[in-house]
Amino acid sequence: MKKILSIILLHLFIYADEPPFNIGESLKYTAEWNGISVGEAELFVSGLELVNGFEAYKISFTTKTVGLARRLFPVKDRIDVWIDKNEFYTHRLKKDINQATYSEKVDVLFDYNQSIAKTKNKTIDINFKARGPYSMFYFLRTFELNPDKTMAFSSYEGRSVINYNLKMTGIEKVNSALGSFSCKVIRPFKKGKELFKNKGDMRIWISETEKKLPVKIQIKIQYGSMTLLLKEVIN
Template identity: 30%
Template sequence: MNLRIRFLILFLAACTITSAAGQKKLRSLNHNAFRPGEVLKFRIHYGFMDAGEATLEVKPELKNFGNRDCYHVVGTGRSVGAFDWFFKVRDRYESVIDKDAMLPWLFIRRVNEGGYIINQNVSFNHFSDSAKSEKATISIPENTQDLVSAFYYARTIDFSNAKEGDVFPINGYLDDAIFPMNIKYIGKEEIKTKMGTFRCIKFRPMLVEGRVFKDNEDMTVWVSDDSNRIPVRVQTDILVGSIKMDLVGYENLANQPAIVGK
């Protein structure tokens, strides 16, 4: 992104926070799930093919928006190997997330998937419950998340008393619309990976079916059963084939991972 445009977006977002600071008190969530400097690396498989790699990074330094400390999270994804020849993917997502409220102030989306390109900048105002993109300004429910912030917020949820079938609601924003990103608790399971065997919590995001997914419960996610809640495996059926994503590396976790064997 052009640096001038980026600074303008950051400035406008900071002004939004500052100007609204006296209107509404935001929630405060205490957590120890992640910290600045954390890096998660994944390998993506399409059927039996190595299809891509993805990285999620919490930048080492906090950002200050309107006197509020914020995480700056960057997620990237790219196709690899033979898959890169016939369906090139170069994706980048950024989210500036309020450290205390675990809410996004800014969402940047750069998608290039087989020539399909999306460039989107969204600023959130959680004092007035609104979100503004280049195309529209819409009202949003309280505590709405973007695609990236939803993942980090979900890591702060307490599942200690969860029972099979319990649903944890999350409101998500995408393309100037609100949709449910609810997650259903399934249980616990050990997952064997190249990094070792992890003790995991298993759940299913309640997806929007029809566009990509055949059913709204086609995705299963295993996250480490520890205070980190890092994704160990994600597996999903799509309209054409299936995709699996495995954790292959991590740095600067806030807590010891729940590895029970090599």
């Protein structure tokens, strides 16, 4: 009974207040590959929409290469995700990936009343509330992270279900165009190993400010690293 009460109280603590972001918020990033500026990225909260009867924030994540990098390796990606207004899990995910050697289009709709996730060509049974990386950027801003706690999540983007863990690994200072931030470092991982292929590893730096901004996002793979560094906050 005490355990159940603690879970209820924790849930109330996490979701009682308004989130530290609002409709119209735009987070703009510089994109670097191995320390060289190659492009731009943006996280944008465009509005509230109904998905399967639930109110959901529509979040758009766009990335593109610019200048010489665009000629050498053109990238123009857009990912739209609809996350629950109250609990920030994913109701719908739409990906439009356009890169020099790879492209992908997928639209996943989660129906939690029927416990299914479906795309144009496939329907699978689910027993979890999906939290992928794009909804995670906002979910992590809604509560105080505990360095002693490992959290377990599941995501689905049209291929196979990915079960992964997430843990705060420390506090680091991050310098950006907006100044210096003290940030909590978050690491997603899978069964004690890297979450991504090609010896991939991901880190997310969340500021200790009131808005809990994702100041830095980094993915390291076998051949280098891609880093997004916050340069502008609008609204």
